[in-house]
Amino acid sequence: xxxxxxxxxxxxxxxxxxxxxxxxxxxxxxxxxxxxxxxxxxxxxxxxxxxxxxxxxxxxxxxxxxxxxxxxxxxxxxxxxxxxxxxxxxxxxxxxxxxxxxxxxxxxxxxxxxxxxxxxxxxxxxxxxxxxxxxxxxxxxxxxxxxxxxxxxxxxxxxxxxxxxxxxxxxxxxxxxxxxxxxxxxxxxxxxxxxxxxxxxxxxxxxxxxxxxxxxxxxxxxxxxxxxxxxxxxxxxxxxxxxxxxxxxxxxxxxxxxxxxxxxxxxxxxxxxxxxxxxxxxxxxxxxxxxxxxxxxxxxxxxxxxxxxxxxxxxxxxxxxxxxxxxxxxxxxxxxxxxxxxxxxxxxxxxxxxxxxxxxxxxxxxxxxxxxxxxxxxxxxxxxxxxxxxxxxxxxxxxxxxxxxxxxxxxxxxxxxxxxxxxxxxxxxxxxxxxxxxxxxxxxxxxxxxxxxxxxxxxxxxxxxxxxxxxxxxxxxxx
Numbered sequence: 439x440x441x442x443x444x445x446x447x448x449x450x451x452x453x454x455x456x457x458x459x460x461x462x463x464x465x466x467x468x469x470x471x472x473x474x475x476x477x478x479x480x481x482x483x484x485x486x487x488x489x490x491x492x493x494x495x496x497x498x499x500x501x502x503x504x505x506x507x508x509x510x511x512x513x514x515x516x517x518x519x520x521x522x523x524x525x526x527x528x529x530x531x532x533x534x535x536x537x538x539x540x541x542x543x544x545x546x547x548x549x550x551x552x553x554x555x556x557x558x559x560x561x562x563x564x565x566x567x568x569x570x571x572x573x574x575x576x577x578x579x580x581x582x583x584x585x586x587x588x589x590x591x592x593x594x595x596x597x598x599x600x601x602x603x604x605x606x607x608x609x610x611x612x613x614x615x616x617x618x619x620x621x622x623x624x625x626x627x628x629x630x631x632x633x634x635x636x637x638x639x640x641x642x643x644x645x646x647x648x649x650x651x652x653x654x655x656x657x658x659x660x661x662x663x664x665x666x667x668x669x670x671x672x673x674x675x676x677x678x679x680x681x682x683x684x685x686x687x688x689x690x691x692x693x694x695x696x697x698x699x700x701x702x703x704x705x706x707x708x709x710x711x712x713x714x715x716x717x718x719x720x721x722x723x724x725x726x727x728x729x730x731x732x733x734x735x736x737x738x739x740x741x742x743x744x745x746x747x748x749x750x751x752x753x754x755x756x757x758x759x760x761x762x763x764x765x766x767x768x769x770x771x772x773x774x775x776x777x778x779x780x781x782x783x784x785x786x787x788x789x790x791x792x793x794x795x796x797x798x799x800x801x802x803x804x805x806x807x808x809x810x811x812x813x814x815x816x817x818x819x820x821x822x823x824x825x826x827x828x829x830x831x832x833x834x835x836x837x838x839x840x841x842x843x844x845x846x847x848x849x850x851x852x853x854x855x856x857x858x859x860x861x862x863x864x865x866x867x868x869x870x871x872x873x874x875x876x877x878x879x880x881x882x883x884x885x886x887x888x889x890x891x892x893x894x895x896x897x898x899x900x901x902x903x904x905x906x907x908x909x910x911x912x913x914x915x916x917x
Contacts, residue, residue, distance in 0.1 A: 452813035455871035457662040482660040492540035496588035501554040518643040544588040570602040619902040622915040627656035647880035672747040675889030727765025753889040758856040777858030785852040824850040
């Protein structure tokens with residue numbers, strides 16, 4: 439058989455991962471997260487120590503906006519039909535009907551209505567973003583004194599304050615991340631509502647699905663988990679937070695630990711004077727990586743009665759340096775069951791989808807209107823694989839095609855293995871499944887698995903936290 443160096447091996451296609459919505463009934467499953475919720479309800483509704491009923495909402499809001507909030511929470515109990523993404527979005531039937539639990543506003547004494555003179559002060563201020571941030575920070579401290587009276591804090595930002603949401607030129611300030619850093623330190627689950635995105639967005643069905651999912655998860659609920667995942671597998675995502683404009687340069691390593699279900703959602707912060715930088719990419723030395731992995735595995739053991747996972751999969755967006763590889767294997771003790779995987783977003787590869795020719799061998803197929811299916815993979819070598827986590831998802835729809843991004847040609851992720859022996863099918867299937875574990879939106883999937891997708895959020899918020907502790911953080915404070 440002649441081997442032609444310019445020919446690639448045949449591609450493969452993975453099926454869409456299914457999700458389960460009951461801790462015991464495995465038949466309560468669906469590949470479509472919202473249809474599964476609508477049909478079966480959330481996973482944690484049948485679990486002991488589930489979310490308490492009702493979920494009490496405390497609010498900080500602009501002067502005169504209380505009626506807006508009352509109207510919004512009334513709307514969350516209504517029925518809404520989709521006017522966008524009709525192939526994907528199901529009808530929203532009301533929060534309590536879907537989640538089996540109520541949303542209520544906390545008592546009036548728990549809320550903070552901002553003063554009516556705030557707008558004038560913002561207009562006349564040379565640093566309006568600082569003024570608004572300080573005012574909201576003081577309000578957060580005020581509601582924290584009534585912490586037992588509510589479960590989730592909602593902060594409503596008026597559209598007229600939009601110029602305060604980011605800093606002046608050269609200032610990396612971001613109001614969203616600033617507020618998350620404040621509430622995370624105080625262990626307050628918080629949801630930011632922007633007036634233009636919540637009240638003015640035309641598709642009320644989409645708004646209700648997104649907001650209800652976010653509120654349910656921030657109250658401690660678990661909407662779904664992956665089916666057919668090994669209960670003795672741990673997923674770890676490593677990322678770095680860099681404050682580029684500060685002196686000295688501030689670098690923190692974040693390690694996120696997930697169960698096989700994708701439901702661990704805890705992370706630790708690790709600071710070291712030995713974090714090195716290769717170009718723009720930080721990396722740890724051998725001893726620091728060993729300590730970081732030991733602490734990460736400790737989180738898993740604390741959640742599983744002291745048991746050690748049989749498999750550990752570590753994801754990074756940058757390459758694993760030699761010392762990092764050695765540190766990982768030092769912490770794990772044995773090479774069996776450990777996979778070190780780089781997931782690279784930037785790649786020049788693209789793929790377009792042709793149908794098979796209808797007549798005769800050697801005839802060309804026809805170019806399709808939709809991109810290649812999500813789950814398509816193509817092996818480039820013994821240690822490299824392309825995986826399309828974006829693409830057509832016709833297989834789970836009631837009818838027609840659906841490409842979430844709407845336009846453009848999706849680029850694959852470039853998957854590189856730096857250690858381990860798991861099959862490529864398993865590695866790709868796990869990555870594909872973890873792209874469906876972001877509970878903070880109403881989409882079928884994200885481009886990145888949660889091990890790395892959340893890393894971007896953590897890196898933004900962590901570098902603004904005034905104080906870092908060694909304790910594990912629950913991700914619900916950063917969603």
